[in-house]
Structures are given as C-alpha cells and as structure tokens.
Amino acid sequence: MSKVQVALGIAVLLAGVILMTSVSNLYLIALAAGFLLFLFCMAMFIKPQFFVKFILKTTKNNVLLSFDDGPDPVNTPLVLDILKKHNAKAMFFLIGKKVKGNETLIERMHAEGHLLGSHSYSHDPMIGLWNRSRTTLDIGDGHGALQHVIPEAGNWYRPPFGVTNPNIAFALKKCGLQAVGWTVRSYDTVKKDPEKLLESLKRKIKGSDIVLLHDTQPHTVSILEPLILELKRRNLTSKAELN
Numbered sequence: 522m523s524k525v526q527v528a529l530g531i532a533v534l535l536a537g538v539i540l541m542t543s544v545s546n547l548y549l550i551a552l553a554a555g556f557l558l559f560l561f562c563m564a565m566f567i568k569p570q571f572f573v574k575f576i577l578k579t580t581k582n583n584v585l586l587s588f589d590d591g592p593d594p595v596n597t598p599l600v601l602d603i604l605k606k607h608n609a610k611a612m613f614f615l616i617g618k619k620v621k622g623n624e625t626l627i628e629r630m631h632a633e634g635h636l637l638g639s640h641s642y643s644h645d646p647m648i649g650l651w652n653r654s655r656t657t658l659d660i661g662d663g664h665g666a667l668q669h670v671i672p673e674a675g676n677w678y679r680p681p682f683g684v685t686n687p688n689i690a691f692a693l694k695k696c697g698l699q700a701v702g703w704t705v706r707s708y709d710t711v712k713k714d715p716e717k718l719l720e721s722l723k724r725k726i727k728g729s730d731i732v733l734l735h736d737t738q739p740h741t742v743s744i745l746e747p748l749i750l751e752l753k754r755r756n757l758t759s760k761a762e763l764n
C-alpha cells in the first residue's frame with residue numbers, strides 16, 4: 522500500500538470518527554483543509570520524499586553542482602568553460618523543448634564528462650495539476666529528446682519546481698527514471714545579486730551536498746569560478762557523482 526493510500530485511509534477514518542461523534546461541521550472542514558495543506562506541502566518539498574524517492578546526496582567530501590533549465594546557448598558554454606578550466610564536473614538537467622538546435626552543446630556537455638538528466642519536455646508550471654497520461658507523455662518526451670542526442674545518457678530526472686504527486690510518481694516508474702533532488706537550493710532565479718548569492722551558498726554548502734543552480738542565469742555564471750575555488754579551499758571536490 523502506498524503512502525498516499527495510507528494517508529487517505531487515515532483521513533477517511535478520522536472523518537468517520539468525527540461524524541460519528543457529531544463534532545461540528547466547522548471542525549470537519551478545518552480537518553479537511555489541514556489534510557489538503559499537508560498534501561500540498563508534500564507535493565512541493567522534496568525532502569520528505571512523500572510521493573517520489575529521490576537521490577539526495579553525492580559522495581563524501583564532494584559537492585555536486587547541478588544546473589537546471591538549460592541548455593542555454595549563451596550561458597551554458599560559459600559554465601562549461603569555467604568547469605573545464607578547473608577540471609570540475611557537474612550535472613545538467615535539460616528541458617526537452619530546448620534540446621533541438623542545441624545538440625552540439627549537449628554533445629559537448631557529455632564529451633567533457635558531465636552527467637545529464639532530463640527536466641520534463643515543457644517545464645510547464647501547471648505540470649503538477651495534469652492528469653496521468655499528459656504527465657507521462659511530457660516526462661517521457663523530455664527524456665526521449667535527451668536520449669535522441671545522447672543515447673547513453675543515464676535515467677535521471679529532476680522535477681520542474683521540485684513538484685511531485687502520484688501522477689509524476691507513475692510517470693517516472695513507467696519511463697524507468699530515477700529522481701534526483703538537491704540539498705542546497707540557491708534560489709538563483711530570484712537572487713540576482715551575485716555577491717549575496719555567493720555568500721549564501723558559501724554559508725550553506727558542505728560535503729555530500731547537491732546544489733541546485735540554473736545555467737540560464739548570467740549572475741550564476743559570474744559566481745561559479747569563486748564558488749569552485751571556495752570548494753577547493755575547503756578540500757571539497759566538484760565531481761559528477763551521485764550516491
């Protein structure tokens with residue numbers, strides 16, 4: 522029995538008990554709202570792994586730098602140049618609809634030893650509300666686009682916005698994909714000040730962390746070199762390894 526089924530069972534049981542004991546409707550509504558809020562939180566946060574099991578760490582004394590939302594024809598080559606300069610390896614989660622036209626860039630990522638995973642086809646903000654077949658098609662197409670360029674790419678997937686639900690869990694199983702999460706979220710799509718971004722990452726990062734970054738952001742490119750140097754100073758490696 523899945524965790525969702527258990528949670529639903531408990532909710533139905535509680536509702537039954539409340540009805541039998543004739544507690545006011547208001548209390549019942551509050552309970553239902555609380556349960557829905559709980560499910561929403563479980564869908565939005567990856568750490569509880571409520572709907573989907575995630576890989577949540579890299580190897581000891583290593584920090585996995587992971588980049589979502591590319592490939593980006595302007596910023597991704599700059600990210601690759603910096604990684605190459607410092608012999609650092611990273612992981613890229615590619616959006617399926619961005620693959621066409623960027624095949625050479627993706628081949629470069631692979632040739633230079635970085636890990637590749639998919640990040641859905643559409644990256645649609647409403648993906649968490651889609652039905653099972655539409656969700657499965659989008660996730661399958663996203664990974665298919667990556668494999669069309671790099672057939673030997675792994676079976677890794679990162680959910681857009683970190684959203685999971687039973688339909689996404691079904692799609693991953695159906696497509697044979699393993700979800701990869703993160704332990705440090707940079708918020709680099711909203712934190713546009715490079716200095717503050719770098720400082721907050723320096724504060725948070727430790728060995729075995731997976732860091733969520735975006736290779737679509739110019740300020741992320743600008744802090745990458747000092748970040749890698751800081752990791753080296755702390756004797757932490759930057760290898761493309763999952764644990």
Ligand SMILES: [Zn+2]
Nearest residue numbers: 589590681682
């Ligand atoms: Zn994304």
